Structures are given as C-alpha cells and as structure tokens.
Amino acid sequence: MIQESHRQKDTTKTLLALNSISGPVHFLKITEWNDYSLKLSIALCSFILPSNVVKCCSDETAINQISASIPSAYQEQSVRWMIRVLLTVFLCIKACACESELPSHIKILAKTIQIYTIRTFRRVLVSAPALLTAFREEGVWDLIFSEDCFYVGSSVEDIQFHIGTENQNDNVRNNRTATDSQSSYRTDVNILQVEAISFLEFAATLNENTYNLPECSALVDALEHCVSDAVVASILLKCFRVILQLATEQTLDSFISLDAITRVLKVACLQAQGLRNSRNLPRPEITIDRDGSRTENIEMTSPEDRTDHTLTCLKLGVNLLKDYVTISSDGRILVLHNAECIECLFNLFEEESLRKLVLEQVLALFRLPPSSARDHAAKLHLCSKYLENFTQANENEKVNSELLIDLLVSMREIIMMDRMYYQNLFRNEGCFLHIISLLNGTFNEATGERLVLNVLETLTLLLEGNNASKAAFRVLVGVGYQTLQSLLLDYYKMLPSERLLDALLNMLVDGKFEINEKTTIKNEDVVVLLLNILQKSSTSLQHYGLVVLQQLLKQSITNRTYSFRAGLLSILLDWFSIEEKDDTVNVIAELIQIIGAHSICGKDIRKIFALLRSEKISAKQKHTSLLLRSLSHMLKEKGPEAFFEFSGHDSGIEIKSPFQWPYNRGLSFSCWLRVENFPENGMMGLFSFSTEDGRGCSAMLSKSALVYEIL
Numbered sequence: 202m203i204q205e206s207h208r209q210k211d212t213t214k215t216l217l218a219l220n221s222i223s224g225p226v227h228f229l230k231i232t233e234w235n236d237y238s239l240k241l242s243i244a245l246c247s248f249i250l251p252s253n254v255v256k257c258c259s260d261e262t263a264i265n266q267i268s269a270s271i272p273s274a275y276q277e278q279s280v281r282w283m284i285r286v287l288l289t290v291f292l293c294i295k296a297c298a299c300e301s302e303l304p305s306h307i308k309i310l311a312k313t314i315q316i317y318t319i320r321t322f323r324r325v326l327v328s329a330p331a332l333l334t335a336f337r338e339e340g341v342w343d344l345i346f347s348e349d350c351f352y353v354g355s356s357v358e359d360i361q362f363h364i365g366t367e368n369q370n371d372n373v374r375n376n377r378t379a380t381d382s383q384s385s386y387r388t389d390v391n392i393l394q395v396e397a398i399s400f401l402e403f404a405a406t407l408n409e410n411t412y413n414l415p416e417c418s419a420l421v422d423a424l425e426h427c428v429s430d431a432v433v434a435s436i437l438l439k440c441f442r443v444i445l446q447l448a449t450e451q452t453l454d455s456f457i458s459l460d461a462i463t464r465v466l467k468v469a470c471l472q473a474q475g476l477r478n479s480r481n482l483p484r485p486e487i488t489i490d491r492d493g494s495r496t497e498n499i500e501m502t503s504p505e506d507r508t509d510h511t512l513t514c515l516k517l518g519v520n521l522l523k524d525y526v527t528i529s530s531d532g533r534i535l536v537l538h539n540a541e542c543i544e545c546l547f548n549l550f551e552e553e554s555l556r557k558l559v560l561e562q563v564l565a566l567f568r569l570p571p572s573s574a575r576d577h578a579a580k581l582h583l584c585s586k587y588l589e590n591f592t593q594a595n596e597n598e599k600v601n602s603e604l605l606i607d608l609l610v611s612m613r614e615i616i617m618m619d620r621m622y623y624q625n626l627f628r629n630e631g632c633f634l635h636i637i638s639l640l641n642g643t644f645n646e647a648t649g650e651r652l653v654l655n656v657l658e659t660l661t662l663l664l665e666g667n668n669a670s671k672a673a674f675r676v677l678v679g680v681g682y683q684t685l686q687s688l689l690l691d692y693y694k695m696l697p698s699e700r701l702l703d704a705l706l707n708m709l710v711d712g713k714f715e716i717n718e719k720t721t722i723k724n725e726d727v728v729v730l731l732l733n734i735l736q737k738s739s740t741s742l743q744h745y746g747l748v749v750l751q752q753l754l755k756q757s758i759t760n761r762t763y764s765f766r767a768g769l770l771s772i773l774l775d776w777f778s779i780e781e782k783d784d785t786v787n788v789i790a791e792l793i794q795i796i797g798a799h800s801i802c803g804k805d806i807r808k809i810f811a812l813l814r815s816e817k818i819s820a821k822q823k824h825t826s827l828l829l830r831s832l833s834h835m836l837k838e839k840g841p842e843a844f845f846e847f848s849g850h851d852s853g854i855e856i857k858s859p860f861q862w863p864y865n866r867g868l869s870f871s872c873w874l875r876v877e878n879f880p881e882n883g884m885m886g887l888f889s890f891s892t893e894d895g896r897g898c899s900a901m902l903s904k905s906a907l908v909y910e911i912l
Contacts (some may be wrong), residue, residue, distance in 0.1 A: 240311045242317040245286075249279045249321050257412065276325055277335045284339040287318060291347070312393050319345065319396045323403060330409040342419035345397045346426075394433055398423075402440045406447040413448055417455035420444075421464050428471050431510035438465070438517040440457060442524055453529050466545035467806075469518035473552045476511050479504065512554050519549065519558045525647060526565070537566050537579045547586045551593075560611055563587070565616045567623075584623075584630045587612070591635040595642050602648035605639055609655040616662050624667045633677050640688040649698065653692055657704040663709040664724060671724060681729030681767070690737055697738045702746055705731050716752055719878040722760045725767035732772045740782060747788040754795045758875070761799040770796045770805045777828070778812055786824060794831035867870055879904050 243252050251267060294311050322341070325332060398420075405416035420437060429432045441461075445452045454464060491564055526532040536542045543566075552561045563583075571577045587608075594604045616623045664670050678684035693701065706714035709731060711723035722728065735746045753760045770793065777789045797805070809832060813825060879885060884901040891897030891912060899909045 227509040234306050234309060235313075238313040241310070242314045245283075245314060246317050246321040247359075249276065249283055250324060271328075272328050273332065276329055277332055280322070280325060280332060280335055281339050283318065283321075284336075284341055284344055287314070287344060290345075310582070315345075316393055316396050319393075319400050323400050325676065326404060326407065330407045333404055333410060336404070337415050342401065342415060345400070346419050346423045381738070395436060398436055402443055405444045405452070411450065411451060412454075413444070413451045414458055415456045417441075417444070417452060417461060418459055421459055421461050424468055425464060428468050429475070431472060431507065431514040434468065434472070435510065435514045435517055438514065438521055441465070442522055445521075445524055445528065449528055451535060453525075453532075456525060457535070458528075460539075462522055462532075463539055463541045463545070465518050465521055466542055466549070469515050470545050470548045472511050472515055473549055473555075476508065476515075476552070479508070508666065515552065515555055516548070516558065519555060519562070522562060523558075526562070533565060534576070536562075537569060537583065538575065540582060543583060543586050547590055550590060551604075553604075556607065560607070564611065564614065568618055580626060581630060584632075587615075588630055588632055588635045590626070591639060594780050595639055602645045602652045606648065606652055606655050609636075609659045611651075613659055613662050620662075620665065621667065624663055624670050627663060627666075628670050628673055632663065633660075633674050636663075637678065637685065637688070640685075640692065644692065649692070650698065652699055654704050657701075657708060661704075661708040661711065664708070666723070671726070675726055677805075680726065681733070682726050684735050686730050689734065693737075697734050699742060699745075701734070702731075702738070702742060705734060706749065716749065718756050720753060721878075722753060722756060722763040726765045728764050728767040728769055731768065731770060732776070736776060740785065743785055744788065747785070747792065751788065751792055751795070754792065758799070758801075761796060765796055765800045770801065771808065774805065774808050774812065777824070778815070778817065782848075783823070786827065790827035790831050793828075794834045797831060798837075874902075876902065883910050884908065 246252075250271070291311070322336065326336070401416050401419060405413040405420075406411065410416075420441060424434055424437045424441075427437065445456075475675055522536070526536060529535075546559055546563060549555050550563070567580070568582060569576070569580075571580055590608055591605065594608070595599050612627075616627070634655055636659060640653065660674070664674060676680070689697070689701065691833065703714065705727060709722055709724055709727040710720055714720070718900055731746065731750070735743050738746070750764075754764060765789065773793050773796070777786065780786050780789060809828065813828060827867050874887075876885065879902075884903040887900040887902055887907075889897070889899040891899070896912055898909065900910070
C-alpha cells in the first residue's frame with residue numbers, strides 16, 4: 202500500500218513536470234525545438250563523454266584518444282546510470298501519450314536523445330570493449346529494441362524529425378540502402394532503427410566478444426517483432442549475415458542455442474502468407490470507420506513497392522539459411538533433423554520467386570548420406586513433406602501444372618542421387634498414390650500433356666530395377682496397370698500421341714528405349730498397358746508400336762517370356778477378332794505366331810479354334826488363312842522346353858541340401874548356356890564358391906573366353 206502510494210505520487214509529479222513544459226513548447230518554432238532537443242541530448246550524453254566528443258563526427262582518431270583517456274570505472278558507472286535514466290525518461294514520455302499517439306514535439310525529443318545515446322554508447326565500446334558486460338547487465342538491448350525506442354510507430358509529424366549533425370552510418374555495411382524510399386518520413390524514421398542495428402552489429406562482432414548470444418537474441422526478437430515491416434526486417438537479416446561472417450564461431454553457437462534459423466524461416470513463412478493474402482484480397486480506397494464516417498486511404502508506399510520489399514526480405518531469409526549451412530559443418534544435418542525447418546522450407550516453396558532458392562536447399566538435404574537411424578527417419582519425413590506438395594498443388598481450384606512439373610523433375614533428380622534407396626523411401630511414404638492422383642485433376646491445356654509425360658517419366662524411374670516397387674504399384678493400379686490406363690485414355694480422349702507411346706516404351710524397358718539387340722523388356726505389366734493404348738491410337742501409331750514390339754520379341758527369348766507371362770497372346774487374339782484394317786491384322790498375326798511358337802496355354806489354343814469357327818472370322822478368308830498359318834508355324838517351332846532365366850537381379854541356383862564344405866564327393870551341374878547380350882565393360886559371372894577365409898573358386902564369361910579362377 203505504502204509503495205503503491207509512493208508510485209502514484211511519483212507518477213503525478215512526473216505528469217506535472219511534463220505538463221509544465223508543454224505550454225511554452227507550443228510557442229516554439231520547429232527549428233527552435235529541434236535545436237533545443239539537440240542541446241539537451243548532447244548535455245545528457247556529456248555525462249559519459251565530453252560534449253565536444255559527443256558533437257564531433259569527423260575525427261574518429263581524436264575521439265578514440267579522448268575516450269581512451271577517461272577512466273574505465275567512471276565510464277562504466279556513467280553508462281549504467283545513463284541506461285537507468287533513459288528507462289525512467291521513456292516511462293515518463295509514455296505517460297504523456299494521449300491514447301497511443303505521442304505529440305510530435307515529444308517524438309522529436311525522444312528520437313534525438315535515442316540517436317545521440319546510441320552513438321555515444323558505440324564510442325564507449327570502441328575505446329573500452331570490456332564494458333560490453335556492463336551494457337548487457339543493465340539491459341541495453343531491452344532498452345534499444347523496445348516499444349519506446351526501436352518500435353516507435355511512424356506518423357506524418359515525423360517529417361519534422363531531422364538531426365542537425367552528420368549521420369555516421371559508415372559501419373552499417375550497406376544496410377542504409379535498404380531503407381531508402383520515395384517517402385521522406387519513411388527514411389527519417391529508419392535513421393534510428395539503422396543506428397540501433399549498426400550498434401548491435403558492432404557489439405556482436407567485437408574481437409573481444411567471445412559470446413554474442415545476447416546480441417543475436419535481441420536481433421532475432423527484433424526480427425520477429427518486425428515481421429510486418431519488410432524493410433526493417435531486411436536490414437536485420439543483412440545484419441545477421443554480417444555477424445555470421447565476421448564472428449562465425451560465436452554466432453554459430455548462438456544460432457544453435459536460439460534455434461535462430463527456424464525462427465528466421467517462420468518469419469519468412471508469415472511474410473509469404475501475408476504476400477499471398479494481399480494478392481488475393483482487393484485493397485479498398487475508402488474505409489468506413491466505426492462511427493460511419495468515410496476515410497480515404499492514403500498509403501505512403503504502393504502495393505508494388507511493398508511486394509518488392511517483401512520478396513527481397515524473403516530471399517534474404519533463405520540466403521541466410523544458405524550461408525549458415527555452408528559455413529557450419531553440422532548446419533545442414535541440424536536442419537534436416539529439425540521438423541519445423543523442413544515445414545517452413547516447403548511452405549516457402551509455394552512462392553514462385555523463391556522456388557529455385559528453396560529447392561536448392563531441399564536437394565542439398567536429400568544429398569546428405571544417411572549415417573544413422575535418426576538420419577533415415579529424418580529423410581522419411583523429408584520425403585513425406587515433399588510428397589505433400591503434390592497434394593496441396595493439386596487440390597487448388599486452379600491446378601498449378603508448372604509447380605507440379607517442377608516437383609516431378611526435382612523428384613527424379615533426388616532419385617538419381619541414390620536410386621534404390623530413394624525408390625524405397627518414396628515408396629514407403631506412398632509416392633505412387635500422390636503421383637497417380639495428378640492425372641485425376643483438371644488439366645491446363647498448355648501444360649497438360651507435359652504434366653502427363655512427366656508423371657510417366659517419374660513412375661518409370663521409381664520402378665526401374667525395383668521389383669518391390671513394381672509389386673506395390675501393381676497392387677495400387679491393378680494388373681496391367683488398369684487404373685493408369687483409364688486415366689491416360691481419359692486425358693487423351695481423341696487419340697494418344699506419339700510422345701505418350703515413347704514414354705510407355707521407356708517404362709517397358711525401365712529406362713531410355715532404343716531398338717537394339719540389348720533391349721530387354723523389364724516390366725511385363727506395361728506390355729498389357731501398351732497394347733491397350735495402341736488399340737485406341739491412330740493407324741500409323743498402331744503400326745509403329747506393333748512393329749517395335751515385333752522386333753523386341755524376335756531378338757530375345759527373355760522378351761518373349763515376359764510378354765507371354767503378361768498375357769500378350771490373349772490380348773492379341775482379342776484384338777485380331779475385331780480389327781478391320783488389313784495392314785494391322787497382318788502385324789498382329791505375326792505377333793501371335795511369335796508368341797505362340799514360344800509358349801501357348803490351353804486357354805489360348807481354345808480361343809484360336811473358337812475364332813476359326815466364328816462366323817465373323819470365317820467370313821474373312823484372309824483372316825482365317827493368317828490365323829491357320831500362325832498356328833502351323835507354332836507347331837514347327839523347335840526350341841528348349843524348359844530353361845532358367847538369370848537376369849542378374851536375385852537370380853541364381855540355390856543349394857538347399859545341407860553339406861559341409863569342402864564337399865569330398867563334388868558337385869556337378871550341366872546345362873546349355875545362352876547369353877543374349879554381354880556387358881559392355883567387364884565379364885559376366887557364372888558362379889562363385891568361397892569359404893569365410895576367402896578360399897574357393899569362381900568362373901566368369903566374356904565374349905571370347907571362359908575364365909576359371911582358384912582363390
């Protein structure tokens with residue numbers, strides 16, 4: 202009660218004192234008030250440094266000599282006293298405020314005192330860096346970056362705010378340029394903010410400062426507070442980059458303690474969201490106030506300028522991340538393990554102007570080798586967030602095809618970093634459903650087919666050489682990729698294109714399709730898909746596709762095996778029964794003959810005889826002759842009735858009977874070998890038997906020799 206009574210009395214005295222000077226102020230000209238504010242500020246700062254030093258701005262050497270001659274104990278006590286006085290003064294100034302707005306003359310006085318105080322503090326630190334501890338203990342950063350100083354709101358009266366002495370911003374390191382604006386009041390208001398940031402930057406990068414956590418903390422807090430002011434936020438981010446470059450070791454430690462990168466990215470996300478909102482919502486020129494009056498909005502900066510400032514700030518935030526992970530040896534792995542950082546990165550990915558910068562950082566995270574279970578879990582989360590972008594972009598009313606294409610292209614780049622690892626990782630996160638869903642949206646006419654082809658190219662890479670992925674995809678879309686077939690035919694309502702056929706041929710062979718003796722069918726489900734798409738294609742495209750398939754079947758037993766296993770013969774017979782064009786029927790008959798000669802089941806034989814008996818085929822003498830000729834050639838075909846296929850992937854002969862090695866009775870295995878193509882480099886292994894200590898034997902085969910090696 203007594204303390205409260207004293208507090209009320211102190212406040213009353215303060216108000217009376219301020220009111221006593223408010224009268225004459227109104228009779229002073231603005232230039233006279235500026236001169237008064239200037240003299241008062243110099244007088245106040247002269248308690249720390251001589252007044253001639255406070256006023257002088259040119260001869261830094263002389264200033265440093267005078268400052269160094271002052272006892273450090275006196276400087277420390279005067280600095281502590283000054284900070285405490287300012288805290289009291291600003292409380293009194295706030296008491297003068299009417300609602301939330303300060304009188305213009307009070308603003309001029311306050312800002313003049315603040316600027317001269319900050320400059321004086323800086324000169325003290327130049328000559329006595331050890332006093333930084335005293336500054337911190339008295340809460341200098343809480344004072345400077347407070348509502349009473351750094352965050353003081355702007356108003357039209359601030360146009361009157363001018364400093365009589367020359368501005369000394371040489372050490373702001375180009376930050377001042379970010380505050381330039383066509384609005385004069387805007388630049389003047391930022392003089393104080395630039396001085397404050399410059400002082401903090403100087404303190405954080407002092408050689409004697411081995412621990413700059415307080416400065417970095419004040420900087421991050423200021424950035425979060427200025428999220429809606431892109432110009433000031435840009436200056437703060439530039440300051441961060443300078444501190445990181447000049448005081449690297451201390452700043453990296455501070456970044457980790459403060460989780461600074463995450464907080465910077467969160468600010469960027471808020472700014473990006475505000476930017477998207479401003480683009481979608483019209484800004485009215487007339488505002489209706491609570492009392493019903495109409496007020497015209499007069500904006501000091503145009504929407505275009507605000508957009509440019511925000512984009513600049515966003516790029517600075519991402520570049521700060523880039524600098525951090527480049528300088529810090531562990532920076533990138535820390536970002537990978539930080540789920541909030543990953544969330545923010547993909548949030549920023551939606552902004553087109555940032556997409557290239559953000560994608561560069563995301564790809565760098567994917568390139569990190571997983572060295573632990575935690576790394577693997579983080580990579581799984583990264584894949585999950587990456588795939589979520591497909592869903593978000595596809596759910597919008599207007600599908601962003603360009604964004605989806607960029608995501609697909611980058612996904613292929615990621616898979617190529619470590620094909621099997623990322624195939625499995627993306628599969629485990631349900632990538633096939635995300636990618637197939639892209640074909641189920643509303644397509645942009647200009648980019649629709651590009652999107653379809655990119656989907657197929659990405660699926661091809663995801664399935665390449667990975668039987669587990671092929672099985673998972675088959676479960677999702679059905680045998681013969683029925684769902685994929687329906688989606689493709691739904692898009693190509695008229696006629697499938699040659700580009701689509703080329704994409705399917707690439708998928709058929711798990712890579713780039715070329716017609717040569719080494720081309721092997723690797724995906725039997727695509728055989729069915731390809732035939733069904735060809736049936737809906739133009740005559741010329743049908744002929745091209747069937748001829749290509751014919752060449753593949755003729756040159757390889759493996760290709761014939763895959764095709765028969767996929768049910769190609771049954772599909773060809775069904776197509777043969779309804780096809781009218783003679784050229785197409787001839788090629789289909791040849792394919793029936795090739796596949797049937799290789800292998801045929803009872804069901805297909807019954808289907809052939811059913812066709813021969815049907816009235817529709819019997820009426821076409823030529824079709825009947827072709828079918829009979831094909832059947833005749835099947836009966837004459839000579840070849841192995843049974844064979845093993847060693848594809849090189851999970852293939853070989855396994856001995857399941859237990860025995861002890863070396864086996865005294867010996868082992869023997871006899872068969873004919875047929876090699877369809879030899880590797881371009883090296884030799885082909887036939888077998889390798891070895892004990893744990895490395896003894897044993899192996900055999901390898903090249904085009905010209907059989908090499909037997911005893912180890």
